Amino acid sequence: MSSNLALLVATLCLVGCGGPSGSRLAMHDLAGFSIGVDVDTETRAVTDNLTSRGFVLGLSQSGEGYRAFDASHPDGRTLVRVITQVGIAIALDVPTHERDDAVRLRVVAGITDLVVTRIDSAGDRECSALLRPEPDGRVKGVPIELDYFGEGACVEEIRDLDEDGHPEMLTRSFAERAFGDGVPEVPGVLVAREGGYRRAGPGDCEVFWNGEEVRRRSEADEARRALDVPRVLRLAVELALVVRGRGGAMAAQVTAFDGAIAGLVLSAEEARGALEAREYIADGWPE
Known part of the structure; x- marks a missing residue:
């Protein structure tokens, strides 16, 4: 008799093999039966x-x-x-x-x-x-809180970012449109919380986020020296995304963007692109 069939027979016996009408099954009557x-x-x-x-x-x-x-x-x-x-x-x-x-x-x-x-x-x-x-x-x-990161987001990497023995989930956090020389993108981080994984907030994975910020600031400085305005603009949006990823307020996200492009000499077209990017951030990253 297959295991699934045995389960069915045991279940049916528990329901229908109780003897005369009105009689009750005592615990010793169940000896030998196993459910499952x-x-x-x-x-x-x-x-x-x-x-x-x-x-x-x-x-x-x-x-x-x-x-x-x-x-x-x-x-x-x-x-x-x-x-x-x-x-x-x-x-x-x-x-x-x-x-x-x-x-x-x-x-x-x-x-x-x-x-x-x-x-x-x-x-x-x-x-x-x-x-x-x-x-x-x-x-x-x-439960893994992926909806925040947009349609199609999934857990693409599992890594212990702060080396505390509790791995984090990583997805991609990106702007819904291109700015500068491409679509800005940073890691999206989810931490173990409330029986599942929730997006990182203030104080989570600080060493990791500091590294992400330092790397982009260094790349932005390099692009600035090369007069590569489109690259600076994309990296400025990514720096705002880093602030967003670590749970920073909207004002802090805009400040990060402003600081990254401060002092750039922009053409009229580049200035329009920078303004559009800033408004996009200030509007809450609309899809």
Whole structure:
């Protein structure tokens, strides 16, 4: 009898095998019944089935009440499975026609949740999600506050920015339009908070943000010496984005922009571009 069928039979017996009408089940009547599947037995059944079909097992992880693994097939298919007392709680698959992509488990120091990464080779991008097995056998997605960073934002990197043993999530924070010589872009940082990951605020990852600011100021000084106004303008917007990323107020963002372009000799067209950028920042980075 398969494990899923055993679960169904056990459940039906609990409901319908109580004896005469009106009788009650005593606890000793339930001896020998178990609700749910045996995780190790179910995992062996699932992996045996996959290997018999040509899949090669990859990384595996286990914890209290769950087993997880990824696997790949010579034809390009990849998958991730999470097994709990309910059976296969999570099944993620990348089919053959998307063989340039892949889905994998990852082990990240400092994170106890399951990290699942979708690798988009066509776009040269990796996007990760966190899964949290619950005691009742369900697996929940860990909330990650990505909406703030715009449509299409995802966790592209997981790194311990301040070396405190608690990794942060990194995405991209960018202006919705080009300024100067390109679209301004800085990392977007999410920190562990309230059972999930929330965007960084004042005081978070100060060493990291200081480094981002120093690097852009140095590049802006270099561009200024080269009279490369478009590059200075883009970097000025990025410096405002850095202030925004670390939770700074709108006034501080505008001040960062003003300081980066102060003293530049601008043509009429460049002055219009600088004014548009400043208004864009002051208006709250509209989409």
